[in-house]
Amino acid sequence: MIKIFLYCLFVFPVLVFSQFSTPKVFGEIGGFYEEQFEPIPNVYLKLSAGAELFSYKFLAPEIDISYYKGNDEDENSDFDNLGMVNYKSFLERDASAVIWGFAPKLFYGDEEYRLVLIPKYSFGTIHATGNLMDSNSLEIEKKSKANIHFWSFAFGIEGYGWSDNTVCGLYLIYTGFNAGKALNKLDFSNENYNTKAIGLSFRIAYNFKKNKHK
Numbered sequence: 456m457i458k459i460f461l462y463c464l465f466v467f468p469v470l471v472f473s474q475f476s477t478p479k480v481f482g483e484i485g486g487f488y489e490e491q492f493e494p495i496p497n498v499y500l501k502l503s504a505g506a507e508l509f510s511y512k513f514l515a516p517e518i519d520i521s522y523y524k525g526n527d528e529d530e531n532s533d534f535d536n537l538g539m540v541n542y543k544s545f546l547e548r549d550a551s552a553v554i555w556g557f558a559p560k561l562f563y564g565d566e567e568y569r570l571v572l573i574p575k576y577s578f579g580t581i582h583a584t585g586n587l588m589d590s591n592s593l594e595i596e597k598k599s600k601a602n603i604h605f606w607s608f609a610f611g612i613e614g615y616g617w618s619d620n621t622v623c624g625l626y627l628i629y630t631g632f633n634a635g636k637a638l639n640k641l642d643f644s645n646e647n648y649n650t651k652a653i654g655l656s657f658r659i660a661y662n663f664k665k666n667k668h669k
Contacts, residue, residue, distance in 0.1 A: 477509070477662060477663055477664040478506050478507060478508055478509060478663065479506065479507040479622060479660040479661060479662045479663075480504075480505070480506045480660065480661055480663075481503075481504070481505055481506070481507065481519075481622075481624075481658050481659060481660035481661070482502075482503070482504050482658070482659055483501075483502070483503040483504075483505075483519075483624075483656050483657065483658040483659075484500070484501070484502055484503075484656060484657055485500070485501040485503070485626075485628060485654050485655060485656025485657070486498045486499070486500055486501070486654050486655060486656075487499055487500075487501070487628070487630060487632075487650070487652040487653065487654030488652055488653060488654060489525065489650050489652050491527060491646070491648055491649075491650065492525050492526065492527050492650070493527055493528055493529075494528060498525075498654070499523060499524060499525025499526075499550075499634070499650065499652075500523070500524050500525070501521050501522070501523050501524075501630075501632075501654075501656065502521065502522045502524075503519045503520065503521040503522075503556075503656075504519060504520060505517055505518055505519025505520065505556070506518060506519070507560070507660065510562065513561055513562055513563065514559060514560070514561060514562075515560045515561075515562055515571075516557070516558065516559050516560060517556075517557070517558045517560050517573070517575075518555075518556065518557050518558075519555075519556045519558075520553065520554070520555055520556070521553070521554045521555075521556060521577070522551070522552070522553055522554075523550070523551060523552040523554060523581075523632060523634070524550070524551050525549075525550050525551075525634055525650065526547060526548060526549040526550070527547070527548045527638075527646075527648075528545070528546070528547050528548075529545070529546040529547075529644075530543070530544070530545050530546075531543070531544045531546075532544075542589065542590055542591070543589060543590045544587065544588065544589035544590070544593075545587070545588050545589070546585070546586070546587045546588075546643055546644070547585070547586050548583065548584070548585045548638055548641060548643070549583065549584045549585075550581060550582070550583045550634035550637060550638050550650075551581070551582050552579055552580060552581040552582065552603070552632070552634070553579050553580065554577045554578065554579035554603075554632070555577065555578055555579055556575045556576065556577040556578075556607075557575065557576055557577075558573045558574060558575035558576070559574065560572070560573045561573075561574075562613070567614060567615055568612070568613075568614040568615075569612075569613050569614070570610075570611075570612060571609075571610070571611055571612070571613055571624070571626075572608070572609070572610055573607075573608070573609040573610075573611075573626070574606065574607075574608050575606065575607045575608070575609070576604070576605075576606055577604065577605055577606070577607060577632070578602075578603065578604040578605075579602075579603060580600055580601070580602055580603070581600060581601050581602075581603055581634055581636055581637040582598070582599075582600045582637060583598065583599045583600065583601075583634070583637035583638045583640065583641055584596070584597070584598050584641075585597045585598075585638075585641040585643050587643060595643075597641045597642070597643070598641075599637045599638075599640035599641055600637055601636035601637040601640065602636075603632070603633065603636050605630070605631030605632055605633065606631050607628055607629060607630040607631055607632070608628070608629050609626040609627065609628040609629075609656070610626065610627050611624055611625050611626030611627060612624065612625055612626075613658075613660075616659065620661055620662050620663075620664075621659060621660065621661055621662070622659075622660040622661075622662065623657070623658065623659055623660075624657070624658040624659075624660065625655070625656075625657055625658075626655065626656050626657075626658070627653070627654075627655060628653065628654050628655070628656055629651075629652075629653050630651065630652060630653075630654065631651050632650060632651065632652075633648075633649055633650050633651055634648060634650040635647065635648030635649045635650060
């Protein structure tokens with residue numbers, strides 16, 4: 456009986472976890488359309504690094520850390536009766552954030568090609584800076600920060616890249632990231648920022664174990 460117990464204790468976990476894939480590490484870049492951020496192309500960026508811990512059946516949990524960056528610029532001028540500039544001001548607002556995320560990624564398909572749905576819970580801190588300058592030599596700088604937590608949802612395609620160790624992914628994402636939590640504290644104008652947005656991202660992942668899909 457003791458031998459059977461020991462056999463189950465050591466062999467059963469090996470059999471179970473042998474069905475799990477090896478971890479993958481990834482880098483990702485994304486952009487989100489936000490008309491409040493100028494100049495054109497009205498986007499803010501996200502850079503991420505993380506890992507897919509394993510994949511089993513339809514589940515592939517992930518963890519990552521992301522850096523968000525966006526800015527807005529306003530330039531105003533007043534003219535006299537002759538059309539000459541008699542006053543000019545420039546206002547720049549910048550937001551950046553370091554965000555941690557966890558996602559119980561779901562997928563459908565095989566290792567060579569699969570559709571994925573990624574509901575992700577994220578949290579971190581947003582930092583905002585505002586700088587106002589004008590032709591009267593006025594210079595004002597303000598800073599603020601805010602804690603944030605939010606959900607994002609991505610739908611995309613993943614498949615093998617140029618080698619058996621690489622996987623590429625393309626995703627359509629809705630993010631609840633709202634830089635207005637910090638930007639609206641700067642109080643330079645009546646602008647009310649809400650940067651929840653839709654965007655696209657591209658990922659390259661590396662699998663430490665060569666996939667034999669061919």
